[in-house]
Amino acid sequence: MRKQILKFNVLVAVLVLVIVVSLGFTSTKKTEENVHNINRVTKPLAYSVSLEDEDVEDIIRTPFLGKSFNGFKEALAFKESRGDYFTVNPLGYMGKYQFGASTLKTIGVSSSSDFLNNPELQERAFIANLERNKWVLRKDIEWYVGRVFNGVKVTESGILAAAHLAGPGNVKRYLRTHGVSGFADANGASVRYYMRKFSGYDVSHVKANKAARI
Template identity: 60%
Template sequence: MVKNKVKNFVLPFSICFVIAMALYPDSKLNPENYSTKGLDLDYNIKEDLAINSRMNNFENEHSVFSLYLGKSFEGFKEALAFKESRGDYFTINTLGYLGKYQFGSETLKTIGIYSPNSFLYNPELQEKAFVANAERNKWILRNDIKRFEGKYISGFKVTESGILAAAHLAGPGSVKKFLRSYGGQNFSDAYGSSVKHYMKKFSGYDTSIVKPNKSAKARI
């Protein structure tokens, strides 16, 4: 690419120089002053460096979005959504749970959504619902998060993101029972997913952006 750019510059310059010499044969133009002799113009950037450069430019121009979500809150949402529905906004499972994050109609009511059909066909509302539900669950579980975060239960370290993921699966009440029984009461849903499994699988994400909110509602 660099080589082509150099060629595109040198060729027009050479043409202009020849025209100038033809029009002004008696001028004091000295070809030596415009020589490219000794300049290293014929080179290529290594492909890996070129790719890195393009990726850096892409990330600088699109700083809000990154291809690598890692342990961010966006990474948490997408990982949980993939587990729930493979990220499909428009799916309904055999038990009637809806959308990308598989919400039940009763849970939707607690965050101000009373039309499941409208919810299913509104991805923006689904994203708002996920955040509102997480905020509400974090408020309900705020004392349990403070008490148990960082401790080991059933062989794994309890984290806030694991607690919120398990609450999304089974509700905050089931999470309280699991934590306060030190793993003795481990709720599982109809498909075999348990509080313990979610708490372990989704541990270590940064969910600090979620603010505890007793009255959280999903609005657009």
């Protein structure tokens, strides 16, 4: 009788061990599948912009920050330089936001080398230029936001992004001619393109400042 009980106990122990090992294997397999699924990119990490006319590499590599001000700032920087503080393009535009020397002088930066090697200074320059452009375009923001020119809805962030590209004077002409007077840089980027690409970000806290300087 004792031998039968012992055999029964051994059989139960073996059965329990088989079940535990089986469950452990299944759990590990599911964990591996979950990790694989987490790392799989199923949708572009974009800034809520259309794929039309977009560089596919931009969309795949751009981090998602939504429509916040940081989203606006980093999306614009990524488009300008892939976010590289220390780059200079063939036309001499510098840094993360690709500033020209004349614009830097306007906002109080006299040394291009100091600017290029100082990320904090570049961030301050971006804000100062943004504030100055908003002051120059304050009436146009009031008059034209919400209207549609060349199939693109005008937004404040789109206006400010286009001003970073083309200068506030060119954006003013574009808006006041209802999109007839255009502008494109050496790479073919236009006021319309920037207004579409950077539409709808929250730039409401940016102050219009005529005297914005570093």
